[in-house]
Amino acid sequence: xxxNSLFFLCVFLLFxxxxxxxxxELWLKKDATPLKVVREYDGNINYFAQTxxxxxxxxxxxxxxTTVVTNMALQYKLQDGSPFQIVGADGIALFxxxxxxxxxxxxxxxxxxxxxxxxGMFFEKEVYSRQDVIGTNKLSFRAILADxxxxxxxxxxLIRWVHSxxxxxxxxxxxxxxxxxxxxKINLGADTxxxxxxxxxxxxxxxxxxxxQGLATSVALEMxxxxxxxxxxxxxxxxxxxxxxNRWLAKGDYTVSRNTQHQGxxxxxxxxxxxxxxxxxxxxxxxxxLHLDDCCVIEGAVVxxxxxxxxxxxxxxxxxxxxKTVHIGTGTVIGAAAQLTTITAPIIRIAYGVIAHGAVWAxxxxxxxxxxxxx
Numbered sequence: 041x042x043x044n045s046l047f048f049l050c051v052f053l054l055f056x057x058x059x060x061x062x063x064x065e066l067w068l069k070k071d072a073t074p075l076k077v078v079r080e081y082d083g084n085i086n087y088f089a090q091t092x093x094x095x096x097x098x099x100x101x102x103x104x105x106t107t108v109v110t111n112m113a114l115q116y117k118l119q120d121g122s123p124f125q126i127v128g129a130d131g132i133a134l135f136x137x138x139x140x141x142x143x144x145x146x147x148x149x150x151x152x153x154x155x156x157x158x159x160g161m162f163f164e165k166e167v168y169s170r171q172d173v174i175g176t177n178k179l180s181f182r183a184i185l186a187d188x189x190x191x192x193x194x195x196x197x198l199i200r201w202v203h204s205x206x207x208x209x210x211x212x213x214x215x216x217x218x219x220x221x222x223x224x225k226i227n228l229g230a231d232t233x234x235x236x237x238x239x240x241x242x243x244x245x246x247x248x249x250x251x252x253q254g255l256a257t258s259v260a261l262e263m264x265x266x267x268x269x270x271x272x273x274x275x276x277x278x279x280x281x282x283x284x285x286n287r288w289l290a291k292g293d294y295t296v297s298r299n300t301q302h303q304g305x306x307x308x309x310x311x312x313x314x315x316x317x318x319x320x321x322x323x324x325x326x327x328x329x330l331h332l333d334d335c336c337v338i339e340g341a342v343v344x345x346x347x348x349x350x351x352x353x354x355x356x357x358x359x360x361x362x363x364k365t366v367h368i369g370t371g372t373v374i375g376a377a378a379q380l381t382t383i384t385a386p387i388i389r390i391a392y393g394v395i396a397h398g399a400v401w402a403x404x405x406x407x408x409x410x411x412x413x414x415x
Contacts, residue, residue: 085221085238085399089185089203096168096185100124100150104170115147122165124148131156131174144180154188177211183218190222194229208239230392234406238399240377244408245392271319274302286322293328296320305340312344316351323358332356334369348385361385368394 084090096104099118103126113134114126125147127133131154139145144162149155155167157175164182167173172188180197184190190204194211202208202220210216212229219236220226226239229246274296282289286304294308298315305322306312312326316333323340324330330344334351341358342348348362352369360366360374362385368374375381375397388402391409400406 085219085236086203088183088201088219089221092166092168092183092185096150100126103150104152118148122146122148124150124165127151127153127155127169129153133158135161155186157192228408230408232408234400234402234408236399236401240380240397242396242400244390244394244396271299271301272297274300298333311346314338330362352391357381359383362388365389370394373397 113128113132115123115134116126117123123146125133127149129152131151133147133149133151133155135145135158143160144164146164148165149163149167149169151167151169151171151173153169154171155169155173157173157179159176160178162180166183166185167181169184169186169188171186173184173186173190173192175192175196177193178195179192181199181202183200184198184202184204186203187205189206189209190202191209192211192214195213196210197215198218198220200218202216202218204222204224206222207224207226208220208222209227210229210232212231214229214232214234216232216234216237219238220234221237222239224239225241225243226237227243227246228234276283276288279290279292279294280288281291288304288306290306290308290312292309293311293313294306295313296302296306296315296318299317300315301319301321303321305324306320307325308330309327311328311330312324313331314320314324314333314336317335318333319337321339324332324338324342326344326346328344329346330342330348332338332342332348332350332354334353336351336354338354338356338358341361342350342356343359343361345363347364348360348366350356350360350366350368350372353371354369354373356372356374357376357379359382360368361382364385365387366383366385366389368383368388368390370391370393372391373395374383377397380398382399382401383396384399384401384403386402386404388400388406389409390396390400390407
């Protein structure tokens with residue numbers, strides 16, 4: 041073999057070497073099965089809480105099963121060196137001088153009774169309480185799991201996840217970066233930023249104020265529903281391109297006049313507007329923006345490719361899905377205790393006094409605004 045042939049052979053082998061694993065796999069097919077990807081953390085809002093509960097039961101069973109609850113907190117370390125603390129019956133944790141000075145701790149907190157959180161602390165690890173977690177202002181948590189209620193003051197930050205087997209109540213100006221969920225209810229104060237939430241009932245603003253607004257909405261909507269005789273039925277117009285399957289498809293922008301009733305769904309190729317005191321026994325969909333004026337009842341879903349504007353004191357029984365921003369006015373009720381639903385959009389702005397039942401997911405930013413939400 042001459043030198044030129046040897047040179048080209050070496051070059052060929054050099055360039056072929058990176059392809060060897062692919063050629064072997066093509067021939068042997070050892071990795072032909074698809075990779076197992078667990079996506080439960082995305083679909084199940086309680087996934088992290090359930091995983092942490094399993095961790096607590098495995099790592100701290102000897103402490104949690106003890107029938108005697110000491111009054112003083114006890115500090116230990118896991119096998120990997122992670123510090124943790126068993127909080128006593130008084131609910132007060134122990135912190136070093138350095139922790140108190142920096143206002144942060146890396147201890148995992150395990151409270152066999154309740155947990156009373158000191159002001160202004162940042163908990164870099166998880167907190168678990170068999171009863172309530174009670175805190176004041178300017179607290180920060182990586183994660184909380186409570187078998188009782190979670191009640192925090194103003195300007196608190198929740199970084200990854202929070203779950204309560206009972207209820208969650210947050211004060212003004214909270215920042216929720218991850219997901220929160222409760223088995224009974226969530227109550228958010230004004231000026232709160234949120235991401236993903238789930239509970240049978242979520243009050244935006246003071247719970248009593250939201251309930252009062254919800255009651256006022258129910259009274260107003262009962263009048264809307266009882267006034268069927270005075271309502272005009274939506275008439276077919278030249279803008280309707282198709283009316284099959286109990287669904288009207290409208291060309292361009294479409295408006296439903298005030299005090300109108302319609303049996304069926306409405307789809308607009310551009311913007312869709314439902315004026316005040318309308319009752320739609322169906323769903324709404326718009327390829328542009330969707331405007332829902334005050335005191336409307338929608339029996340189905342509200343979906344738009346543009347921005348959704350929902351006025352005051354409306355009732356929507358189905359999901360609200362927007363591809364841009366959703367604005368929800370005060371007194372509006374979405375879903376029901378027996379009919380949980382979903383509100384989702386990149387940006388969600390919700391006025392003080394709104395009630396939602398089910399899931400609320402702002403994929404970029406959610407905000408609890410002042411009592412009056414301007415369009």
